[in-house]
Amino acid sequence: MSYTQxxxxxxxxxxxxxxxxxxGIKAGNEDRPDIAxxxxxxxxxxxxxxxxxxxxxxPVRVSMAHLRSNDDVRAIVANAGNANACTGVEGIDSAKxxxxxxxxxxxxxxxQVMVCxxxxxxxxxxxxxxxxxxxxxxxxxxxxxxxxxxEAIMTSDTFCKEFAVELELEGKTVRIGGMAKxxxxxxxxxxxxxxxxTTDAAIGRKHLQNALASSVDxxxxxxTVDGDxxxxxxxxxxxxxxxxxxxxxxPTPAFKLFQRALDHVTRNLARMIVExxxxxxxxxxxxxxxxxxxxxxxxAAEAVANSTLTKCAWFGGDPNWGRIMDALGYSGARLRExxxxxxxxxxxxVKGGMASxxxxxxxxxxxxxxxxxxxxxxxxxxxxYTVFTTDLSTDYVKFNMGE
Amino acid sequence: MSYTQxxxxxxxxxxxxxxxxxxGIKAGNEDRPDIAxxxxxxxxxxxxxxxxxxxxxxPVRVSMAHLRSNDDVRAIVANAGNANACTGVEGIDSAKxxxxxxxxxxxxxxxQVMVCxxxxxxxxxxxxxxxxxxxxxxxxxxxxxxxxxxEAIMTSDTFCKEFAVELELEGKTVRIGGMAKxxxxxxxxxxxxxxxxTTDAAIGRKHLQNALASSVDxxxxxxTVDGDxxxxxxxxxxxxxxxxxxxxxxPTPAFKLFQRALDHVTRNLARMIVExxxxxxxxxxxxxxxxxxxxxxxxAAEAVANSTLTKCAWFGGDPNWGRIMDALGYSGARLRExxxxxxxxxxxxVKGGMASxxxxxxxxxxxxxxxxxxxxxxxxxxxxYTVFTTDLSTDYVKFNMGE
Numbered sequence: 145m146s147y148t149q150x151x152x153x154x155x156x157x158x159x160x161x162x163x164x165x166x167x168g169i170k171a172g173n174e175d176r177p178d179i180a181x182x183x184x185x186x187x188x189x190x191x192x193x194x195x196x197x198x199x200x201x202x203p204v205r206v207s208m209a210h211l212r213s214n215d216d217v218r219a220i221v222a223n224a225g226n227a228n229a230c231t232g233v234e235g236i237d238s239a240k241x242x243x244x245x246x247x248x249x250x251x252x253x254x255x256q257v258m259v260c261x262x263x264x265x266x267x268x269x270x271x272x273x274x275x276x277x278x279x280x281x282x283x284x285x286x287x288x289x290x291x292x293x294x295e296a297i298m299t300s301d302t303f304c305k306e307f308a309v310e311l312e313l314e315g316k317t318v319r320i321g322g323m324a325k326x327x328x329x330x331x332x333x334x335x336x337x338x339x340x341x342t343t344d345a346a347i348g349r350k351h352l353q354n355a356l357a358s359s360v361d362x363x364x365x366x367x368t369v370d371g372d373x374x375x376x377x378x379x380x381x382x383x384x385x386x387x388x389x390x391x392x393x394x395p396t397p398a399f400k401l402f403q404r405a406l407d408h409v410t411r412n413l414a415r416m417i418v419e420x421x422x423x424x425x426x427x428x429x430x431x432x433x434x435x436x437x438x439x440x441x442x443x444a445a446e447a448v449a450n451s452t453l454t455k456c457a458w459f460g461g462d463p464n465w466g467r468i469m470d471a472l473g474y475s476g477a478r479l480r481e482x483x484x485x486x487x488x489x490x491x492x493x494v495k496g497g498m499a500s501x502x503x504x505x506x507x508x509x510x511x512x513x514x515x516x517x518x519x520x521x522x523x524x525x526x527x528x529y530t531v532f533t534t535d536l537s538t539d540y541v542k543f544n545m546g547e
Numbered sequence: 548m549s550y551t552q553x554x555x556x557x558x559x560x561x562x563x564x565x566x567x568x569x570x571g572i573k574a575g576n577e578d579r580p581d582i583a584x585x586x587x588x589x590x591x592x593x594x595x596x597x598x599x600x601x602x603x604x605x606p607v608r609v610s611m612a613h614l615r616s617n618d619d620v621r622a623i624v625a626n627a628g629n630a631n632a633c634t635g636v637e638g639i640d641s642a643k644x645x646x647x648x649x650x651x652x653x654x655x656x657x658x659q660v661m662v663c664x665x666x667x668x669x670x671x672x673x674x675x676x677x678x679x680x681x682x683x684x685x686x687x688x689x690x691x692x693x694x695x696x697x698e699a700i701m702t703s704d705t706f707c708k709e710f711a712v713e714l715e716l717e718g719k720t721v722r723i724g725g726m727a728k729x730x731x732x733x734x735x736x737x738x739x740x741x742x743x744x745t746t747d748a749a750i751g752r753k754h755l756q757n758a759l760a761s762s763v764d765x766x767x768x769x770x771t772v773d774g775d776x777x778x779x780x781x782x783x784x785x786x787x788x789x790x791x792x793x794x795x796x797x798p799t800p801a802f803k804l805f806q807r808a809l810d811h812v813t814r815n816l817a818r819m820i821v822e823x824x825x826x827x828x829x830x831x832x833x834x835x836x837x838x839x840x841x842x843x844x845x846x847a848a849e850a851v852a853n854s855t856l857t858k859c860a861w862f863g864g865d866p867n868w869g870r871i872m873d874a875l876g877y878s879g880a881r882l883r884e885x886x887x888x889x890x891x892x893x894x895x896x897v898k899g900g901m902a903s904x905x906x907x908x909x910x911x912x913x914x915x916x917x918x919x920x921x922x923x924x925x926x927x928x929x930x931x932y933t934v935f936t937t938d939l940s941t942d943y944v945k946f947n948m949g950e
Contacts, residue, residue: 197873197876197877198882198884199884199900227869229873230884230897232885263873265868266872266902346947384798452947452949457621457945457949458950459948461948462949463947464668464949466669469602469632469668470600470632473602474599478601479601481601483603497635499633499669504874525902540942541862541939541941543859544855544863544868545859545862545864547861
């Protein structure tokens, strides 16, 4: 039993439509569609995970409320160009109006619509204009419109992020497809990142939520570009049962295969987000093993992945393992300096807390590559954790220094 | 009762000598002295604080041991160009040999010497060459040699950091003088930062340690450039009693004045370190008040001060308060979005978690200045904390991307 990649994103699964319309939310974006819709005419079970930032954007609050009070979610509406965050009561009202306008256009109840926004914080949504644009969404959605929806929510993304797989479950063909946007503010516990996943599998709500939560933990919660966690992060999954399989239940073999396939989708989307980080020139996998426990492994991996100095060294192709040792030291993870080994793509750089015999030029050659795996063995226990991260470039700074 | 600033640094206090010699520890530094000595011929009481990084450089370990076992410390020897960190047993041996060579040259016991190193991690010290250079230190130290010592430990520092004050204590003139180096890896709990402070006050060891610890907490522990905490941070203070005052004891008025004067010295040195951060173009004071408690105030201030995105916005003169709200949200500090106020140099930018009526151009004008104070009021309690930080520039990245 296995899964295979297929083309497409959110409309790869049966019974899902998607598309986009142009509204002109952000001044200057004259042609590009900026409102996306994912829709299924059939009843669909929802699952979602949201940012843990205490400052939550209005659409996050509204979607959380809709999710709590409703078992049948049919649509996700999302806009780019404005985050609708730090916008107070008016922002909540605008997010509700986005959902209501979508519901009206599709003949749904307001609570059957999830709503997302991404863009600049602290600016009011042009909601009247958006309501008019949203009214045109029903004619814009198509059974092959996944890509158009994915393109509409791109902000500083340089490429469109879609991934889909197909699997056989007890004689039925099941599909899982997803779309995502990322770029800046990417950090564990999700960041300015939206991800919508659809599946035609039949699965109960609790099982779907568990599968999604576990999958997010293995993927989006393990990526970091700049350590900043956003106010708007949202992963939403809808399952409409169109595949006609026997409802999936944990811990059957069918459920496990479904979980593996879902993990494959989220990991690939997460990887695309990191690779498309603002100003990124290098993709780095930081793998810690031998930590005293999982929590220590995570602290160690995240400290290295977020160390400004280490990321600058990677940008320059400098195998400065001293900065990795330094970051491990302040990470809060237990360690004994004299048992720390560090490998660059399998080549030993640090042996027992000191320089290995590997020539500097050899390490330099590895760090100059576009992809790199740093493996850190603390030799204390069996805690393991992996974080996917990037370098920190002059272009990142230029990109984020404002207008 | 007050204190006044006087010229000079570690040799401003009576009975202290300082100076430097050239050794050539780092290839390429052909002319610049790179070993510094601070010395007092009279018995002196020591106090010190060290990095809390679990990866501690060899000189930190050796100095900690010397401090534990000895009440009379006469000399501090420090080199630039090599951190002697991650150098294993050989590194410890080299640090001990630095102390021993200094002791021999000055006729002291080895344990009366504190030893410090700063520079690249993971490279062996050229100890034979250093021993020869250290032998020349006794003729290099002078009663006015403070500046020469301060210059010798500069690494990427662009200016020499010295500060001294004079105060009258019960009819006696007491002086406190200090020198510091900083530049990169500056973060709360100290960073690649060395600071040596001398005083001719008479004070018992416990009182001196308490005074120094309190002073460091108000100064060096509140500065951050890049959030990276180094393996070598050390603050050492020596008090030789040459002023002839009645020994200072907590909590007399004389002790309190001494504490205030010492705080003035450490705060000024800390401020110089931040202002001289690598590639820094802007000095930013982040002040949080109204937090639920001190710990929350600290979390909030440090999250804002270390947010990569916020620092990039400051560099570009962009008053992007949304990134500040975002950082507050993930800081871990309790907050209610709708009660957060943010001021830029006293001008309100955020009122109740939303954009104030202050025009964007007005905020932009403030953020474009070289110095800036961000005041955040959470309106929850009485917790307050201040962090001194910088922007994050393209030059910072260039500086730290290696050779």
